[in-house]
Amino acid sequence: MVRSRHLLGAVIATTLLAAPALAKDAAPLIGVGAQYDTTHVYVAPDDVEKFATSFLATFGGLSTKQVVATVTPAPSSTTSQLLQTPVGTVSLFGFKTPIPYPFGAERTGYLVTDLDAAIKAARTAGADVVVAPFLDPIGRDAVIQWPGGVNMQLYWHTTKPSYAAFQTVPDNRVYVSPDRVEAFTRAFLRFSKGKVVSEDPKAPGVEIGRPNDHYRRLRIESVFGRMTVLVTGGHLPYPFGREMTGYEVADLKATLDKAKATGATVLVEPFTSDKREQAVVQFPGGYVAEIHAPSK
Known part of the structure; x- marks a missing residue:
């Protein structure tokens, strides 16, 4: 639930632009859609309501009901809610306990159709699994790290969600x-x-x-x-x-x-x-x- 970079340049660009053609045969399509991908925002508990109010007033949209839960494999407690706007979704966390490592460093959460297949595809592509799969209150999660130190969370829901596409x-x-x-x-x-x-x-x-x-x-x-x-x-x-x-x-x-x-x-x-x-x-x-x- 934690989800909550002149000739040489041309050669490089050509290589990268050609890469997707090779990629299409490398792994199954495991993403669901942009509206299911969230930015992870960690704020102090006293700032949760102020942030949510400002963010929703700025972009529109609604919040899901706030819950208090353990969303990491190690013991912890946080408030958790989704701020769903027409221009992007935030997974908002207000940890009441110290935040277990390496949580807080992952920038986004991506919904996948199959977590195990997604982890296999990520490893095959060159990512490290920095947090092995674990259960959360509504599904399973893992954290991966791409070359260059970019951390992302992958998640899967027990009950399939249905969100409107972004504007x-x-x-x-x-x-x-x-x-x-x-x-x-x-x-x-x-x-x-x-x-x-x-x-x-x-x-x-x-x-x-x-x-x-x-x-x-x-x-x-x-x-x-x-x-x-x-x-x-x-x-x-x-x-x-x-x-x-x-x-x-x-x-x-x-x-x-x-x-x-x-x-x-x-x-x-x-x-x-x-x-x-x-x-x-x-x-x-x-x-x-x-x-x-x-x-x-």
């Missing part, structure tokens, strides 16, 4: 080093049977808080939704690298006004790049998110 699919924003981006991308494509839909070796540095520089950016799409891979050397001004998800909205200004009115702080004022108006916001409790809208 806009969020971006899973993954920061990876130049040393590991090829290994990460190949592994994730093989697992997800996804594809690289764009690759820019000289993306505008303003997107990572360095307006006088450039960096490499890849965008991936799969049954698990969208992923933006930001390839950097780690010289990132705050808050870049802290945001795990990018939410697409119709009107950025109106969305930011809603966020500020309910206790959120705009950490990076709006700027335009890659046909998007973008900003970075921190919600009550500390969760940092990128928000963007198609540029006008």
